[in-house]
Amino acid sequence: MATSGNYEYMNEDSIHEDLLCPICTDPLEDPVSANECGHTFCRKCIIDTFRDMSTCPTCRRDLTLEDYHPVTIRPFLNQLNQLLVKCKWCSQTNIQRGNFKDHITNCMNVMISCPAAHLKCDWNGRRDQIQNHISVCPLIKIQPIIDELNALVKQQSEQIHFLYTILEKTSKSHKKACQEYYKANGVAYCDICKKKFTFVEHKRRLHFCPDTDFCSHCVQKYFP
Numbered sequence: 001m002a003t004s005g006n007y008e009y010m011n012e013d014s015i016h017e018d019l020l021c022p023i024c025t026d027p028l029e030d031p032v033s034a035n036e037c038g039h040t041f042c043r044k045c046i047i048d049t050f051r052d053m054s055t056c057p058t059c060r061r062d063l064t065l066e067d068y069h070p071v072t073i074r075p076f077l078n079q080l081n082q083l084l085v086k087c088k089w090c091s092q093t094n095i096q097r098g099n100f101k102d103h104i105t106n107c108m109n110v111m112i113s114c115p116a117a118h119l120k121c122d123w124n125g126r127r128d129q130i131q132n133h134i135s136v137c138p139l140i141k142i143q144p145i146i147d148e149l150n151a152l153v154k155q156q157s158e159q160i161h162f163l164y165t166i167l168e169k170t171s172k173s174h175k176k177a178c179q180e181y182y183k184a185n186g187v188a189y190c191d192i193c194k195k196k197f198t199f200v201e202h203k204r205r206l207h208f209c210p211d212t213d214f215c216s217h218c219v220q221k222y223f224p
């Protein structure tokens with residue numbers, strides 16, 4: 001969840017101007033600066049700005065987006081992290097901005113969607129209501145069945161892929177090509193996992209074709 005729309009700054013007037021972004025005039029978020037002039041902006045603001053210009057917004061020096069690098073000066077980042085904010089959802093005050101992510105993931109007033117939203121449950125509500133919803137949500141109840149079906153579909157499409165590979169590799173021209181490869185190189189590999197086959201008197205269990213087969217490990221993996 002993007003956090004910046006979820007809080008407001010406390011005592012915004014007392015925040016030192018070095019901590020403010022000249023573009024959005026708010027305290028810097030993900031600050032980036034260019035070595036050439038040292039001017040510093042929010043990462044998002046400079047990306048937006050460079051959509052239609054290619055000069056530093058403060059000093060007009062010719063620059064590109066690639067000239068901006070994240071600011072890594074600890075004391076500066078600490079000052080930004082220590083700015084105090086108020087949660088817009090629960091009105092709790094004096095939260096350090098650097099800790100706001102932890103606050104919002106636990107804030108009981110924040111609006112969240114149902115864990116079964118991907119199954120088209122359109123419930124939205126405060127986090128402190130989610131347990132009530134979960135106890136009645138029909139989509140959450142069928143989720144394990146859907147997960148099971150999805151796993152089955154995935155397994156079957158892997159099996160189909162495996163069988164398809166066998167079909168492709170057993171064509172006559174392929175057999176001839178890999179017999180020659182084996183004669184020339186003396187090695188062959190499992191088509192699926194690429195494990196090296198070992199040969200007994202230059203003959204394999206199923207075919208002569210050294211490159212047509214799959215190790216028993218792979219067969220068992222797809223057809224347990």
Ligand SMILES: [Zn+2]
Pocket residue numbers: 021022023024025026028029041042045
């Ligand atoms: Zn900005």
Ligand SMILES: [Zn+2]
Pocket residue numbers: 037038039056057058059060061
């Ligand atoms: Zn500049």
Ligand SMILES: [Zn+2]
Pocket residue numbers: 087088089090091092103104107108109110
């Ligand atoms: Zn809150």
Ligand SMILES: [Zn+2]
Pocket residue numbers: 114115116117121122123133137138139140
């Ligand atoms: Zn639901």
Ligand SMILES: [Zn+2]
Pocket residue numbers: 190191192193194195214215216217218
């Ligand atoms: Zn294999």
